[in-house]
Amino acid sequence: MAIEFDNNLPIYLQIMNYLKKEIIMGRLKAGDKIPSVRELASELQINPNTVQRTFQELERELIVETRRGLGRYVTSEESKIMEIKKEMASELLDRFIQGMQELGFTSNDIITIVSDTITDVDAKKG
């Protein structure tokens, strides 16, 4: 696992997003044990306290739960996972559409650009 950190966003937020995506994509499944603080810290080459902060926030969002002495686990509520997927998609969408409109693109512009870009991306991947 390797995350390219963006210097303008707190690391703990970037790891949160990363883990949420892993859960949404099913690479970490509902009920799975997640890496320990120490494991993830050494894997990502960051301080354990930063990972601790990440987990704390994920727990507060009910995405992760701690079992004392045993470690941390992805929530077993599938509905919670669907919920965060919707949340994240919706935030991406809003940010994108609002951003494009603030640059003066019309609705038609936006749809065209997205279609063109995606077709392009797909073509490159073959």
Next chain:
Amino acid sequence: MAIEFDNNLPIYLQIMNYLKKEIIMGRLKAGDKIPSVRELASELQINPNTVQRTFQELERELIVETRRGLGRYVTSEESKIMEIKKEMASELLDRFIQGMQELGFTSNDIITIVSDTITDVDAKKG
């Protein structure tokens, strides 16, 4: 003018984006004088040092230029303005498409969602 600041991103970056959009939308035109540090600071309710930093960065990106004793001006190179518009749009697009793909959405999903959302947004605005 009121910017809703996002606590997780440096304010100077947020103001930079704001000013770039103003320029792209033509509310600040090529060659226009831009507000002074003090003016903008009091308008946005932030510290002059922060505005200073913003202008510094915009200058580094050749979007703004200082004329000694006269103040700061939007670059008069129209092509520069087009360039940053493309840059910003491209960044928005990449971030959006990559983000959606990381959540497991297919190309078709993405196009559909964008069309639907935009139609929706337009409908609401009447």
Next chain:
Amino acid sequence: MAIEFDNNLPIYLQIMNYLKKEIIMGRLKAGDKIPSVRELASELQINPNTVQRTFQELERELIVETRRGLGRYVTSEESKIMEIKKEMASELLDRFIQGMQELGFTSNDIITIVSDTITDVDAKKG
């Protein structure tokens, strides 16, 4: 048996309180054999080390005694049991009254609130 553990207090303290209450309520009587470390650990779904610690502390408080090779027993001193009942009640009271006073409630407020709440609780239980 199921104890809802409060994440902010050591488990061994929570089990100590639980067992003290069982003794005070006479569900564990003076002189009774208490469950073994293993039994209680599996019943409460916790680690035997934690139960061990609990018993150690109860022994220190003379509420439980070990008879070599025979197991652990509730003290046979009835007076000891009365004593811990008084202690626990007194601690509950102090914590409650002091807490309410620190929130600005007067003596009259406190008495009224307790009466009202208890009447309420009783009514609900039928």
Next chain:
Amino acid sequence: MAIEFDNNLPIYLQIMNYLKKEIIMGRLKAGDKIPSVRELASELQINPNTVQRTFQELERELIVETRRGLGRYVTSEESKIMEIKKEMASELLDRFIQGMQELGFTSNDIITIVSDTITDVDAKKG
């Protein structure tokens, strides 16, 4: 200001409770600036990070708000303050009444004990 710390509860929770009480009692008023992390840390002789944690949690509960570079302030919503007063009182009450019932005290016992103790306490204070 001096808090006697109880070793069985995290310090940050104890400071949270302390500050909530100060706000409820009006010694810290709605909209007031609260001490800075460094100030409070040196006053309470604890590490700034522990105070930081305290403030983070109070912010999450909307009791305190940060103004970038200026410091932290008690929420200016009076209703929020009433709300936490009710919450804290309710928790004290529940914990007390449930605790007493678990020790075998009847409703009448409880009311009598509270009245007697309060009368006592008042007598001592003169």
Next chain:
DNA sequence: GTGGTCTAGACCACA
């Protein structure tokens, strides 16, 4: 000066 984040590392409760 003020808060936010991060690193380094210790100690404890629990498994």
Next chain:
DNA sequence: GTGGTCTAGACCACA
């Protein structure tokens, strides 16, 4: 071994 808390202290954005 695992998480929770705490201390010590650095660096940065912002005022």
